[in-house]
Amino acid sequence: MATVEEPKNKLKLYSxxxxxxxCRVRIALNLKGLSYEYIPVNLVKGEQFNPEFLKLNPLGYVPVLVDGDVVVSDSFAILMYLDEKYPQHPLLPRDLHKKAINYQAANIVSSSIQPLQNLAVLKFIEEKVSPDEKLPWVQCHIRNGFAALEKLLKDHAGRYATGDEIFLADLFLAAQLHAAIKRFNVDMTPFPLLSRLHEAYNELPAFQNGMPENQPDTPSSSTT
Incomplete structure (x- = not known):
């Protein structure tokens, strides 16, 4: 059995x-068996704009990973860093075509869905348009992205997104599916493949331990 390489200095995750x-990064750390210090950043209270945090990420977004003297922000960059430095449980397949599908699926989530549902965008819509338009806005963009993912993955999925092993696409999908279903009440009826993947992720401890309801800063009154 391959040994798990642990960092000399405990990893820190601002989350x-x-x-x-x-969530994507938490799942990756769990899959790779890497312990880390969880440092909460309350986005609702604006803690991401504190000067100390902005030194870590001038954009004021989470997550941020600190690995000794190395500071990496942006979840995609963090995942690529982790995968190269800590190669146990690789996040990308060797097959070039399958690797490209993983990148494509991850990018649909990270570029065409998630940015349109983040806190800053929803706050802008609430203030400039109407509070009543926030949920329809999010649901529309999630449905558009999910429709594309359903078509993209139909010829590649196995037990998971691109076969019977867990790879990068699964991390992005799991976090996005959880938000769509639990937070934004998206009707998943048109997306049978994604619904099946969501159920598969629910059976994996590494995924479930990374979900919002299981974090140290989860409000005690929240289940989603």
Missing amino acids: YWRSSCS
């Missing part, structure tokens, strides 16, 4: 319980 970007 927010409900952040799907942070």
Whole structure:
């Protein structure tokens, strides 16, 4: 059995319980068996704009990973860093075509869905348009992205998104599916493949331990 390489200095993850970007990274750390210190950043209270945090990520977003003297922000960059430095449980397949599908699926989530549902965008819509338009806005963009993912993955999925092993696409999908279903009440009836994947992720401890409801900063009154 291959030994798990642990960092010399304990990893630190600046995270927010409900952040799907942070969720992706939490799942990766769990899959790779890497212990880490969880440092909560309350986005609702604006802690991401504190000067000390902005030194870590001038954009003021979570997650941020600190590995000794190395500071990496942006979930995609963090995942690539983790995969190269800590190669146990690789996040990308060797097959070039399958690797490209993983990148494509992850990018649909990270570029075409998640940015349109983040806190800053929803706050802008609430203030500039109407509070009543927030949920329809999010649901519309999630449905559009899910429709594309359903078509993309139909010829590649096995037990998981691109076969019978867990890879990068699964991390992005799991976090996004959780948010769509639990937070934004998206009707999943048109998306049978994604619904099946969601159920598969629910059976994996590494995934479930990374979900919003299981984080140290999850409000005691929240289940989603």
